Amino acid sequence: MTDTSSKPILILGGTGKTGRRLAERLTAKDVPVRIGSRSGSPRFDWEVPATWGLAMQGVGAIYISYYPDIAVPGAAETVGAFARLAVANGVTRLVLLSGRGETEAQRAEEMVKASGADWTILRCAWFSQNFSEGFLVESLLGGEVALPVGNVGEPFIDADDIADAAFVALTEPGHVGQLYELTGPRLLSFADAVAEIAKAAGRDIRYIKVSHDEFAAAMAAHELPPEITWLLNELFTEVLDGRNEALTDGVQRVLGRAPKDFSAYANETAATGIWSN
Ligand SMILES: NC(=O)c1ccc[n+]([C@@H]2O[C@H](COP(=O)([O-])OP(=O)(O)OC[C@H]3O[C@@H](n4cnc5c(N)ncnc54)[C@H](OP(=O)(O)O)[C@@H]3O)[C@@H](O)[C@H]2O)c1
Incomplete structure (x- = not known):
């Protein structure tokens, strides 16, 4: 179990999709938190290793959410170096947010395991919140989502479930050395997901599969x-x-309950008005 009696938990990416939700859950239970980000105090910046040591001084555990993405080349070395520094500073309880089916993410997991930390890994599917707090919001508002992916099923996971899992892993015993692969309860294609959002938002939103070249041109x-x-x-x-x-x-396994379905996410999120234009 994490030493949360007095020491704060450092949440890297603590203002992001999962970190913000984890911070809310810990704060609600009077567990002290320290936000690890460029706007945190002390400031934490993945690109400036000199900021890492100060950010972890006096903390009891760390939630590691890498930026921009644990799949980018070099992420594993950076996360590994961070984990080794944490262990050297006496912060051994680490919970890593990882991704499924990504070579670099799985390498980062191995680095954390090899660091000597008391680790827990949350290896996650695509977040549902990519549609509301990520790069797909603009397209949804524009009424058309165009991606180079066809009828491939993805078990979108809700960021609330990830935050609940991180909260439990950090505050309850029995999770050290566990790898939890977190998915939602249903496979949806991107077209299915957009259709569910359109229905929940009461709007006409199209999904189009484009070629990789068309997608690259749109990104450019x-x-x-x-x-x-x-x-x-x-x-x-x-x-x-x-x-x-x-x-x-x-x-x-980690929460003792079923994951949230994408339709619940779509309905709750539509009610906030974020997809209304
Ligand atoms: N999205 C998905 O579907 C998905 C699926 C599986 C795994 N993942 C993994 O999840 C992680 C992202 O987690 P998230 O979505 O919860 O976070 P996020 O929403 O991407 O939030 C970004 C966070 O990182 C901070 N940040 C930005 N630049 C930084 C820098 N240079 N140094 C330190 N902090 C920085 C931001 O705060 P400041 O701006 O204040 O610095 C913010 O708190 C990635 O590693 C990704 O690979 C994502």
């Missing part, structure tokens, strides 16, 4: 940062090839 027109362009290309050409078309019992 948006002038995305090169690492994001690389990442999207990698995800849509490599990872979404059917290798992740399987449901797991990870949420059930």
Whole structure:
């Protein structure tokens, strides 16, 4: 179990999709948290290793959410170096947010395991919140989502379930040395997911499968940062090839309940008005 009696839990990416939700859950239970991000205090920046040591001073455990993505080349070395520094500083309880079917993510997991930490790995499917807090919001608002992926099923996982899993792993005994593969309860194609969102939002939103060249041209027109362009290309050409078309019992194992269905996510999120224009 994590030493949460007095020491804060450092949440890397603590203002992001999963980190923000984890911070809310810990704070609600009076567990002190420290946000690890460029806007945190002390500041934490993955690109400036000199900031890492100060951010982890005096903390009891760390939630590691890498930025921009654990699938990018070099992520494993960076996460590994961070984990070894944490262990050297006496912070051994680490919970890593990872991705499924990604060579670099699985390498990062191995680095964390080899660091000597008391690790837990949350190896996650695509987040449902990519449609509401990520790069797909703009397309949904525009009424058309165009991606280079066809009838491949993805078991979208809700960020609330990931945060619940991280909360339990960090505050309850029995999770050290466990790898939880977290998926939602149903495989949906991207066309299915967009259709569910359109229905929930009461809007007409089209899904079109485009070629990789068309997708690359659209990304170039948006002038995305090169690492994001690389990442999207990698995800849509490599990872979404059917290798992740399987449901797991990870949420059930860690939380003792079923994961949230995509339709519940779509209905709840539509009610916030984020997809209304
Ligand atoms: N999205 C998915 O479907 C999916 C699926 C599986 C795994 N994952 C993994 O999940 C991780 C992302 O987690 P998330 O979606 O919860 O986070 P996120 O929403 O991408 O949030 C980004 C966070 O990182 C911080 N950040 C940005 N640049 C930073 C830097 N240079 N140094 C330190 N912090 C920085 C941001 O805060 P500041 O701006 O204040 O710095 C923010 O707190 C990635 O490693 C990804 O591979 C994602």
